[in-house]
Amino acid sequence: MFASMNGYVTETCNPTVGPVQEARPHMERAVDCPGDKEHDTGGGFNKPLSCGAQMERIQHYQEELRKKREEEGRAKHDIDPNASLRLKKLAQNPSYPTKVGIDNPTFDGKEKTKDAQQDPVAELEDLLQALQSVQRCLLDAQSQQDAELVLQLLNREDFQSAYAVHNAVSQQMSRGAGPGSPLTAQAQDLCQEVQSILQSSQQKDGLELKALLTKPHLQALIQAHDNVAVQEKETDAAESVNQYQGETVKLVRLEKTRDTPLGATVRNDVDSVVVSRVVKGGVAERSGLLSEGDEILEINGIPVRGKHVNDVHDLLQQMHGTLTFVLIPSSQTKAPPHRQTVMHVRAYFDYDPSDDPFVPCRELGLSFQKGDILHVISQDDPSWWxxxxxxxEDNQPLAGLIPGKSFQQQRETLKNTLTDRSREQQGKLWQVKKNKKHKKRTSYSFNRNMDDDILTYEEMALYHQPANRKRPIALIGPPNGGQDDLRRRLLSIEPEKFAGAVPHTTRNPRIHERNSRDYHFVSRSAFETDLAAGKFIESGDYEKNLYGTSTDSVRHVVNSGRICLLCLHTESLRVLRSSNLKPYVIFIAPPSQERLRTLLAQEGKTPKPEELKDVIEKAREMEQNFGHLFDGAIVNMDPDTAFHDLRRLIEKLDTEPQWVPTSWLC
Incomplete structure (x- = not known):
């Protein structure tokens, strides 16, 4: 249907058929059929006559019948509907006239020809009487037998029915009206509706009708009927275009089903109803017949100029099937059509169109969460993709509207500016010096350091890791979250498959330690030089000694064909993602506070309630600030279950491609 919002209307449901054309009533005139005795001239149909004399006598007999009917027609203007059963039935049907002459609007008062006046029932009776007369005049047995066969054929009920249908069609075509105007072009839809109504029917008539409507021959007939009806509707719609002389107009017909939405939005421009947007995935987009900026004049013969978009919504909500639009094409210069490539992005913010006052149409808005993958198929409108x-994709026939990258960045910038001003005003209430320090701190937020611009979307591509070059696994979680235990368990069970990166340190080696096996022992100056060059994923000092994990150490494990396991702080993800190591980040989330207490008690730990609360709060902050960078997540409810879930995620990297930033593949 078309759903309206803020002056826009969008089509989300299925239209029905347009105005039904009235059936053109055709006139069937009945005349009395006199018997043989009334027209017997007394002289001799029983006498044997020559063939020529027989034909002359038959013609004379038919001419006498015709003259008598003409005299009866001129004698009175009204025909008694009770004179025959056919007229009585016609009189009970208000769609057919029961009078002829000046009172009958179907006639124009002029004298009709013999063919126009002749009733098919009377014609058949005339033919039967004439054939019986001919049979009496025939002398040989073979001719008598042939005439009898013809009489039997003419008296058969099915022949008389076919003869009546033939005369009715011929009568219509003789008037120049063709085979008759269809009442609807949606007979197939009506049949489906009737079948659905009859699903629960157990009555004999209902079952018989249901069986009849499902026969292939009848369905083919109805389909042919609809095709012919559509062609006639096109002719009628073309005639309505002439009403808008002086303006360039075009006629557009769209065929819809109930399951396929039209896929367009319209807006009011003064009194005009204008196509505002053509949505991907709808009938309008696939047909290429509707364009942005087209003014809609009529829909199925109903004028819409001057109507509010809400009225257009109510109108189209009741329509389905064939939609015929009369349009004034857009005057805008249209760029030549080009094939748009699909851009895949990962969202770095949550979006709910119901809370967005700027979305052109909320019904078309697409909600998503931070970290979701979105397939952008149109950027024609830079503000709304x-x-x-x-x-x-399978459950969403129409594409949804999402904020464009530049538009969302502008909104986030404005939001941050307002937030900073609010904090600044609050700081002034306390102390000017505090306000200066506050402004200096807020200019170095994590998001602004992590990227040059505000995070909105990141373009992604599918990547399947090579068999000999595994992606490193980075386990992220709060202290006491269980990530260290999971890493040690994997390293101990499958050392040939998993390995840890050898860290660097500035302390002296112990007796049992070997260089490049336990640590890379380096001088302090060398460590600081590599640190300044950005070679360390993370680093720190302990008891006046420096420790760190370098990208070269991780790369060494990757080059060996094994999977490098890392336990990192969230702040280390920036360096790791900027390398060419293509890490797979898994967040290890803690369970509830009570369950966490139980797990730590099994390890002999007795944390305080505030410590447990800090673990859960820290995990919430990590997910809030860095959740868009997580490729997977595991809730550590049980160590064994978490271990199997971790193995499953890692093994999936060998069987399924994963979304990675396109910058990693350059």
């Missing part, structure tokens, strides 16, 4: 959420 059209996209599908990954995994929802």
């Amino acid at each position: 059209q996209a599908y959420r990954d995994g929802d």
Whole structure:
């Protein structure tokens, strides 16, 4: 349907058929059929006559019948509907006239020809009477037998029915009206509706009708009927275009089903109803017949100029099937059509269109969460892209609207500016010096350091890791979250498959330690030089000695064909992601506070309630600030279950491609 919001209307449901054309009533005139005795001239149909004399006598007999009917027609203007059963039935049907002459609007008062006046029933009776007369005049047995066969054929009920249908069609075509105007072009839809109504029917008539409507021959007939009806509707719609002389107009017909939405939005421009947006995935987009900026004049013969978009919504909500639009094409210069490539992005913010006052149409808005993969299929409007959420393509026929990258960056910038001003005003209430320090701190937030611009979307691509070059696994979680135990368990069970990166340190080696096996022992100056060059993923000092994990150490494990396991702080993800190591980040989330207490008690730890609360709070902050960088997540409810879940995620890297930033593949 078309759903309206803020002066826009968008089509999300299915239209029905347009105005039904009235059936053109055709006139069937009945005349009395006199018997043989009334027209017997007394002289001799029983006498044997020559063939020529027989034909002359038959013609004379038919002419006498015709003259008598003409005299009866001129004698009175009204025909008694009770004179025959056919007229009585016609009189009970208000769609057919029961009078002829000046009172009958179907006639124009002029004298009709013999063919126009002749009733098919009377014609057949005339033919039967004439054939019976001919049979009496025939002398040989073979001719008598042939005439009898013809009489039997003419008296058969099915022949008389076919003869009546033939005369009715011929009568219509003789008037120049063709085979008759269809009442609807949606007979197939009506049949489906009737079948659905009859699903629960157990009555004999209902079952018989249901069986009849499902026969292939009848369905083919109805389909042919609809095709012919559509062609006639096109002719009628073309005639309505002439009403808008002086303006360039075009006629557009779109065929819809109930399951396929139109996919367009319209807006009011003064009194005009204008196509504002053509949405990907709808009938309008696939047909290429509707364009942005087209003014809609009529829909199925109903004028819409001057109507509010809400009225257009109510109108189209009741329509389905064939939609015929009369349009004034857009005067805008249209760029030549080009094939747009799909851009895959990962969202770095949550979005709910119901809370966005700027979305052109909330019904078309696409909600998503931080970290979701979105398939952007149209960027024609830089402020509002059209996209599908990954995994929802089959259930989402129409593309949804999402904020464009530049538009969302402007909004986030404005939001941050207002937030900073609010904090600044609050600081002034306390102390000017505190305000200066506060402004200096807020200019170095994590998000602004992590990227040159505000995080909105990151372009992604599918990547399948090579068999000989495994992606490093980075386990992220709060202290006491269980990530260290999971890493040690993997290293101990499968040392040939998993390995840890050898760290660097500035302390002296102990007796049992070997260089490049336990640590890379380096001088302090060498460590600081590599640190300044950005070679360390993370680093720190302990008892006046420096420790760190370098990207070269991780790369050494990757080059050996094994999987490098890392336990990192969230702040280390920036360096790791900027390398060419293509890490797979898994967040190890703690369970509830009570469950966490139980797990730590099994390890002999007795944390205080505030310590447990800090673990859960720290995990919430990590997910809030860095959740868009996580490729997977595991809730550590049980060590064994968490271990199997971790193994499953790692093994999936060998069987399924994963979304990675396109910058990693350059």
